[in-house]
Amino acid sequence: MSQSEILSQEFELGFTYTRSTGPVVGRFLTALRDRNIVGIKGSDGAVYVPPMEYDPNTAEELSEFVEVGQAGEVVSWCWVSEPRESHPHDTAFAWAMIKLDGADIPMVHSVRVEREADMKTGMRVKVQWADEPRGHITDIACFVVEGAESPLGAAGMNAKREMITGMEAPIYLKYHFTAGAATSRFLGKVRQGKLVGQRCPSCNNVYIPPRGSCAACGVATEEEVEVADKCTLESFTIVYIPIPNNPIQPPYIIANLIPDGANISFIHLLSECVNEEIHIGQRVQAVWKPEAEWTYAMDNIKYFKPIDEPDVPIEQIGKIPAAGVPAAGAPVTGREG
Ligand SMILES: [Zn+2]
Structure with missing residues (x-):
């Protein structure tokens, strides 16, 4: 994929609502x-x-x-x-x-x-x-x-x-989704097995997936920053209730994860873990699908699994600089900050 190509795809968003009459x-x-x-x-x-x-x-x-x-x-x-x-x-x-x-x-x-x-x-x-x-x-x-x-x-x-006494009411919306420049670039890198966010030139926060602008500062984000596939658990939910048409069987864990080198979390699955032992600040790493199966989608990562590294203190989550990457709000040499 060239850098300028914009991804788009048909999408269906919906669920079957069960209501009492x-x-x-x-x-x-x-x-x-x-x-x-x-x-x-x-x-x-x-x-x-x-x-x-x-x-x-x-x-x-x-x-x-x-x-x-x-x-x-x-x-x-x-x-x-x-x-x-x-x-x-x-x-x-x-x-x-x-x-x-x-x-x-x-x-x-x-x-x-x-x-x-x-x-x-x-x-x-x-x-x-x-x-x-x-x-x-x-x-x-x-x-x-x-x-x-x-x-x-x-x-x-x-x-x-x-x-x-009851009926099923399917509510489905079919639409054509265009990813936009920032997300297309992000998904193009995901296809290569890389997680690439964007840094805000004003506050230095690194967004992943990038949206093309900083939500806090309202300025465009251009600089691309490759982040690790190791993350810190910011928050999580253990899902016990099955969702119709969802291939994942409960119980499973949905987590907000902040990759090393970024400040903003994204959502993904946790697995290979004891659900009851999962906790905020825990260190996890991506388990990727085989490279031959990679597409323009975040499910190139099957899930994240816990790794044997010390927990990150809660107040430090999202603030840890990776090597060579300044912490959020830290002065940056040679660039407007
Ligand atoms: Zn900003």
Whole structure:
């Protein structure tokens, strides 16, 4: 990689959130799984679908459930000619406000017709159930024109099964990440098995990974400083709770580590240790993957492991100069400081 090349990559950031539904939404989802639709009566007698826990006008707690029809009228709609990845259908469809028979407030769902010209305000539509309802709003696969063939029909199943009390709500953000000049240079060195930070020309602090500027002084950092892969433990957390999709099995230790020659910590894993014996000020060293596996990523270092060196006193952590490197705040000869 040349010094000027900027790294970028697709990223996905997210997690699957498990939430409890509460009794009102739970009842609605349970009914969907059994191929029924329930609403709730508001304090003015209007029927809301999906049911609301509290009256939107009076904030009164609501509890009178009402089964509504599985067909209704399109009150308004918009056409999606090019569905996105997160949409429920991969061919063109309409989002519509649909007032179900027996309901007073329309609900949002999708309507599938061949062409935009087939959509009309006031048209009658009916539910098309998903093949395998599971207690989710997508149990209604879509709405279709009333009278059209529907392989599963609209009959309720009324199976006596357990109440839906929870659901998984995946929250994922897909984006394209551009590392920027400082981080690209840092990752280029990581690929060569080196940890290279940047020194602030004003306060002399060495940042790793470098951000291209000093957060304290607000000045650009240019001077590159190779630091050791030996570090001092600044703080740590022992993780006991598994994180979905995380390949690392608990318990494991996440630590803030300050490499020799730098003042600012970065986060990495600790291993080859007795978790209960880990302590602040402990000396650790990187365990690198085989060189053939190195990429532009900090997981070129598999983890850090304790080494047989004396602890660093807490007040000295982040202040120890490596050979030839001035301590933070120390006067520097031959340079503005
Ligand atoms: Zn600074």
